[in-house]
Amino acid sequence: MGRGRSEIKRIENPTQRQSTFYKRRDGLFKKARELSVLCDVDLLLLLFSASGKLYHYLSPTVPSVKELVERYEAATHTKVWTDIQQERRAELAQVAQMCELLERELRFMTVDDGEQYTVPSLELLEHNLEAAMHKVRCEKDRKIGGEINYLENVIRGRQEERYGLCDKLAHSQTLKDVEAGSTSHNNGLDLKLGFN
Incomplete structure (x- = not known):
């Protein structure tokens, strides 16, 4: 079978x-x-x-x-081989170009006393530094604002907790006063009626 x-x-x-x-x-x-x-x-x-x-x-x-x-x-x-190789070459060229641009910008950002800078290039450097400072300040303000909001929420939570505890304490005090008043009131009533 x-x-x-x-x-x-x-x-x-x-x-x-x-x-x-x-x-x-x-x-x-x-x-x-x-x-x-x-x-x-x-x-x-x-x-x-x-x-x-x-x-x-x-x-x-x-x-x-x-x-x-x-x-x-x-x-x-x-194309099987060449597409992959071309993609890698293009990617490597792009990374090399980015590295060169970053190196040029880094060299430009560090002012060297020995080099002669033109006024326009120094103004551009100043503008770039001011823009960078503005970004840093904005980020710092955002972080500080976030921390302030967090702390205000913590304070608000603690105050609500405190108010809740105060309400509970006042309520328990009222209950004690009512209980104490009713027992003393009952004792006086019992004496009037002749009960001990």
């Missing part, structure tokens, strides 16, 4: 899932090897496990992965 088809879904048991992965991976690589030998095809099989580990198979007729990827790029008119 043949095996029935099982439903294809994720295996929940991690041990069983890993065991099935290794068995199926080996079977897939065996089929890839058979296909490349029987049909004389160039084949690259890339497989990433759930943990991110790379497994690959490259048919013996292909000298390198790079060559096969270049053939893929030529056939599909897409």
Whole structure:
């Protein structure tokens, strides 16, 4: 009797899932090897496990992965290698430009006694420093304002707590006075009626 088809879904048991992965991976690589030998095809099989580990198979007729990827790029008119390299070059150029700009600004911010500065460049420096001071003052005022609000809220909370305690104390004092007044009042009433 043949095996029935099982439903294809994720295996929940991690041990069983890993065991099935290794068995199926080996079977897939065996089929890839058979296909490349029987049909004389160039084949690259890339497989990433759930943990991110790379497994690959490259048919013996292909000298390198790079060559096969270049053939893929030529056939599909897409760029795999160069897009990544161009992105990295552009990113490096942008970072280098930013570093150069920051270094120039830093050199400009430190006034050296030995150099000759023009009046416009000194005015620009003064303007930049004033703008920076304004930003620092605004941030300082915002921080101080936040701390003042926090402390006012704490004081307000303590005052409300104090008022609540005062109300409770006054209420308990009133209850004591009422109880004390009613017992003394009852004693006087009892004496008048002749009870001891």
